[in-house]
Amino acid sequence: xxxxxxxxxxxxxxxxxxxxxxxxxxxxxxxxxxxxxxxxxxxxxxxxxxxxxxxxxxxxxxxxxxxxxxxxxxxxxxxxxxxxxxxxxxxxxxxxxxxxxxxxxxxxxxxxxx
Amino acid sequence: xxxxxxxxxxxxxxxxxxxxxxxxxxxxxxxxxxxxxxxxxxxxxxxxxxxxxxxxxxxxxxxxxxxxxxxxxxxxxxxxxxxxxxxxxxxxxxxxxxxxxxxxxxxxxxx
Numbered sequence: 001x002x003x004x005x006x007x008x009x010x011x012x013x014x015x016x017x018x019x020x021x022x023x024x025x026x027x028x029x030x031x032x033x034x035x036x037x038x039x040x041x042x043x044x045x046x047x048x049x050x051x052x053x054x055x056x057x058x059x060x061x062x063x064x065x066x067x068x069x070x071x072x073x074x075x076x077x078x079x080x081x082x083x084x085x086x087x088x089x090x091x092x093x094x095x096x097x098x099x100x101x102x103x104x105x106x107x108x109x110x111x112x113x114x
Numbered sequence: 115x116x117x118x119x120x121x122x123x124x125x126x127x128x129x130x131x132x133x134x135x136x137x138x139x140x141x142x143x144x145x146x147x148x149x150x151x152x153x154x155x156x157x158x159x160x161x162x163x164x165x166x167x168x169x170x171x172x173x174x175x176x177x178x179x180x181x182x183x184x185x186x187x188x189x190x191x192x193x194x195x196x197x198x199x200x201x202x203x204x205x206x207x208x209x210x211x212x213x214x215x216x217x218x219x220x221x222x223x224x225x
Contacts, residue, residue, distance in 0.1 A: 043220060046213045101163055107157045
């Protein structure tokens with residue numbers, strides 16, 4: 001069965017400093033992995049996706065993630081945080097049954113200090 | 115392009131009252147449709163998914179039900195709301211191997 005674990009429930013950074021949001025996955029197959037962002041009282045927006053092509057995936061708003069099979073990780077990074085990056089971030093793996101449902105991590109709340 | 119509409123955006127309902135949340139998708143056919151709930155401070159919980167008209171799978175036993183009367187319409191219902199039904203409800207759609215696309219959500223408060 002597939003699963004994801006987001007290692008930090010809350011991350012706080014200063015504006016202009018790097019962002020690292022950690023995600024480990026478990027999958028019996030080559031996984032499809034996603035990162036979503038959710039701003040308060042809004043739906044979720046896709047940041048980026050990995051589907052077995054390049055291991056370094058670039059997304060919107062300057063975010064990127066690296067798929068590391070040996071570490072079963074898919075950490076999300078950004079070189080320089082902006083105030084508008086403050087939001088909840090979800091790491092997601094696609095299941096291989098039940099309509100290809102997506103399995104969500106518990107989320108990481110990112111705070112950005114001025 | 116595809117769009118997903120979800121309404122209402124906010125809803126306050128008394129305990130014991132019925133519920134109907136609606137979601138429609140435009141610009142695609144035969145999507146997989148999903149209802150998620152997000153309780154305060156918690157991750158997303160998949161409630162229902164549907165791979166076709168009239169085909170509903172429930173992930174968690176609960177006070178809610180779902181229906182898909184048309185290809186691109188997905189409805190979440192309850193006959194009698196409980197306090198524990200409060201939360202943020204999100205509708206989403208996908209096609210095979212594509213990412214999930216979410217609506218803007220409905221904030222439900224049961225009083």
